[in-house]
Amino acid sequence: MAQTAITWSQGKLSPQTLMEIGYQKTIDDPExxxxxxxxxxxxxxxxxxxxxxxxxxxxxxxxRLGAVHHYSNPQTHAxxxxxxxxxxxxxxxxxxxxxxxxxxADNPDKAELAHHMLRHGDVLILATDGVWDNLNSQEVLGVVxxxxxxxxxxxxxxxxxxxxxxxxxALTQPGGLRDGKSQQSLQGAIAAAVAGEAKxxxxxxxxxxxxxxxxxxxxxxxxxxxxxxxxxxVIALIPVEYSPETERVRAxx
Numbered sequence: 001m002a003q004t005a006i007t008w009s010q011g012k013l014s015p016q017t018l019m020e021i022g023y024q025k026t027i028d029d030p031e032x033x034x035x036x037x038x039x040x041x042x043x044x045x046x047x048x049x050x051x052x053x054x055x056x057x058x059x060x061x062x063x064r065l066g067a068v069h070h071y072s073n074p075q076t077h078a079x080x081x082x083x084x085x086x087x088x089x090x091x092x093x094x095x096x097x098x099x100x101x102x103x104x105a106d107n108p109d110k111a112e113l114a115h116h117m118l119r120h121g122d123v124l125i126l127a128t129d130g131v132w133d134n135l136n137s138q139e140v141l142g143v144v145x146x147x148x149x150x151x152x153x154x155x156x157x158x159x160x161x162x163x164x165x166x167x168x169x170a171l172t173q174p175g176g177l178r179d180g181k182s183q184q185s186l187q188g189a190i191a192a193a194v195a196g197e198a199k200x201x202x203x204x205x206x207x208x209x210x211x212x213x214x215x216x217x218x219x220x221x222x223x224x225x226x227x228x229x230x231x232x233x234v235i236a237l238i239p240v241e242y243s244p245e246t247e248r249v250r251a252x253x
Contacts, residue, residue, distance in 0.1 A: 001041070015041040015053035019108040023085050036086035039111070040072070040126050048118040048239060055111040057082035057129040061137055064122050065162035066145055066154060068137050074129070075112060079218050082129070083110055120241035121164030123148065123187075125194060130232035133211035134201040135194070143197050144236075147190045151177060153238075169240045191236040198234075202227040 001022035005013065019041050026032055038056025052060055052072070059072035075083040086105040096102050118124065123144050125131075131140070148154040153171055154162045170176050171186040184192075201209055205226040208216070215224040 012045075013043060015043045015051050016108055016111055016113060018043065019053050019055070019085075019111060023108055026085075027087060032087060034087050034089045034092075036084040036105075038082055038084050038128070039108075042124070042126060042237075044118060044239070048241075050116050050118050050124075052114045052116070053108070053111040054114070055106060055108065056084045057132065058127065059129075059132055060114075060127075061125040061140055062116060062118075062122060063125070063141055063144055064119060065164070066141070066156075068141055069122070070114070070116050071137050072112065072114065074132070075110070077104060079214065118239040120239060121154070121168055122239055123190060124237040124239070125190075126235045126237075127194065127198075128231050128233045130202065130228075130230035131194065131198040131234060133228040133230055134198045134209040136210050139197075140194055143193050144190055147186070147193050151186055151189070153186055168238070169242065172238050172240055187236040187238045190238075191234040194236065195232050195234040198232050202229045202232070 001018050004018060004021050004025075019039055038058040040052065040054045040056075040058040040060055042050060042052040042060065044050040054060065054072045055075060057074035057076060059074060060070075061068065061072075062070040077083065081104065083106040084104070085108065086103065088103045088105060092103060125140060125144070135143075145154065149156070151171055153165050153168055155165050156162055165171075168186075174185055175183040176185045177189060201207060207227065208225055209227050211228040212224055212226060215222055
């Protein structure tokens with residue numbers, strides 16, 4: 001998908017089209033024998049119009065000035081059985097034909113599409129189910145808000161509530177945090193913080209996360225408690241509206 005996006009020259013590229021091309025190239029690759037994956041793909045233009053195609057139980061969360069603005073809902077065939085793009089080996093298909101049943105395989109046209117506007121200072125989180133199984137939207141908001149306030153990207157006043165700091169553009173550049181330790185940006189710090197908190201809670205046997213609560217609701221006889229150890233991947237994005245002043249700030253970096 002990265003290669004397709006970089007070389008695309010046929011007009012506007014939608015996230016669903018990008019998913020379809022990536023999936024087909026994966027199917028056509030002789031080195032890939034089997035596997036499956038959920039997908040959450042976003043495309044935004046320079047005016048802040050964002051399209052997201054989400055298939056399965058990965059998902060996105062859009063935050064704005066200390067509040068949850070939008071979020072995706074997981075797509076599942078049944079509890080803990082998400083939609084996913086799959087390649088099933090021929091021998092598995094043959095076994096299914098003999099013994100009954102069919103391996104689940106979903107196409108990109110089943111992805112849920114969302115259209116939203118991004119605003120200067122929003123935070124967009126795209127993450128795998130290892131995050132959402134262990135943190136709900138408000139908990140992710142809490143982690144993000146802590147980072148945004150720590151670096152003074154969101155400021156709080158009694159009269160206006162949260163506002164976006166003037167130096168946001170500088171914070172989002174490589175090394176923008178100027179902590180002397182790395183070339184980390186604000187969005188990098190946010191992604192690391194969310195992933196870190198999800199990992200901590202996935203191993204916490206004393207706290208019931210979203211996955212545990214769903215099991216208790218659907219299968220109370222299992223007596224499941226604690227977090228859920230699973231794959232954790234986080235991408236954080238912060239849209240910035242550039243003006244002549246922010247361009248001058250960039251030029252100084």
